[in-house]
Amino acid sequence: QVQLVESGGGLAQPGGSLRLSCAASTSTFRINTMGWYRQAPGKERELVAEFTVAGTPHYADSVKGRFTITRDRPKNTVYLQMNNLKFEDTAVYYCTADGLKYQPEYVAQRFWGQGTQVTVSS
Numbered sequence: 001q002v003q004l005v006e007s008g009g010g011l012a013q014p015g016g017s018l019r020l021s022c023a024a025s026t027s028t029f030r031i032n033t034m035g036w037y038r039q040a041p042g043k044e045r046e047l048v049a050e051f052t053v054a055g056t057p058h059y060a061d062s063v064k065g066r067f068t069i070t071r072d073r074p075k076n077t078v079y080l081q082m083n084n085l086k087f088e089d090t091a092v093y094y095c096t097a098d099g100l101k102y103q104p105e106y107v108a109q110r111f112w113g114q115g116t117q118v119t120v121s122s
Contacts, residue, residue: 001028002025004025004114006020009117011120011121012119013085014121015084015085016085017081018082018118020093022077022079024078026076026099029100030099034051034097036094036096037094038091038094040091043091063089066084067083086120088120095112096112
């Protein structure tokens, strides 16, 4: 299995910044893609940013130009730099990782972190 440990959430003012990090730990899977989702109160979970299988970043329209996703592949760690935060960015942010396993059989599976709260308030 894959364990995802997130950190960096907290309280920020509008226009402020936060940096989220997520480290994936596994002894059986190869980590392929990684990304971030979020879920605000009363709303459905939505994609924030992710790396494609080609290794290029993809962003939700609502965060383009403000958020930046980066990755440290040797450490199986993904980051989300959030700048110019807005009230509507308030949500629980979830890290995701797609793992691949080849023995004893081929398995492709998405794993989720526990979530970290981001609150934007004045």
